[in-house]
Amino acid sequence: MHGKERPNGDKISSIFILIVLEFYMLQKEGSIMTEEILRTGGCLCGKSRYQTRGDSPRAIMCHCRYCQTYTGSAFGTQVWFPEDKVTLTSGELSKYDNNTETGNVVTLNFCKNCGSTIFLRLNVFQGMVAIPGGSFDPPTFWFVPQVENFCRTKAPFIETSTSEKHDTHPMYNPKKPDNHPVK
Ligand SMILES: [Zn+2]
Numbered sequence: 001m002h003g004k005e006r007p008n009g010d011k012i013s014s015i016f017i018l019i020v021l022e023f024y025m026l027q028k029e030g031s032i033m034t035e036e037i038l039r040t041g042g043c044l045c046g047k048s049r050y051q052t053r054g055d056s057p058r059a060i061m062c063h064c065r066y067c068q069t070y071t072g073s074a075f076g077t078q079v080w081f082p083e084d085k086v087t088l089t090s091g092e093l094s095k096y097d098n099n100t101e102t103g104n105v106v107t108l109n110f111c112k113n114c115g116s117t118i119f120l121r122l123n124v125f126q127g128m129v130a131i132p133g134g135s136f137d138p139p140t141f142w143f144v145p146q147v148e149n150f151c152r153t154k155a156p157f158i159e160t161s162t163s164e165k166h167d168t169h170p171m172y173n174p175k176k177p178d179n180h181p182v183k
């Protein structure tokens with residue numbers, strides 16, 4: 001009886017190993033899918049659309065006068081991604097380079113048709129692109145901003161629970177007066 005059971009036992013062990021392997025592969029596949037979660041968004045008119053892959057490493061709120069004027073709102077929300085995780089899937093974009101008093105250049109890309117900004121780039125953050133938070137399709141606010149910058153010009157009616165708040169920016173080092181047309 002012993003002799004007969006042994007080959008069967010080996011077979012069962014092999015099947016068990018295969019099941020474990022398959023389970024491991026499925027788990028791995030699952031985790032890759034979680035890392036590469038796809039999100040979409042776009043401009044007001046719907047012509048310029050983008051897709052992002054994976055989660056953003058950093059989301060910030062910015063209360064600077066530039067963000068207030070380019071959005072026309074109380075603050076800007078920038079959700080940063082590595083450049084290769086963001087694809088423009090439709091539409092045509094124009095651009096505007098904003099030369100700031102720090103010597104940095106913020107490049108805004110906006111829909112040629114409706115003018116909504118959907119990408120921002122900062123010359124000192126090579127390889128990264130920021131997406132204005134409100135442009136994501138629902139569920140729009142899937143990200144949690146970790147930092148707030150330029151609180152010195154924050155609208156008095158904005159109250160948040162963000163733990164890291166800066167009067168300007170930790171690396172803010174103006175080389176000339178703020179070039180904003182209206183302070
Ligand atoms: Zn548009």
Ligand SMILES: [Zn+2]
Nearest residue numbers: 062063064067
């Ligand atoms: Zn700003």
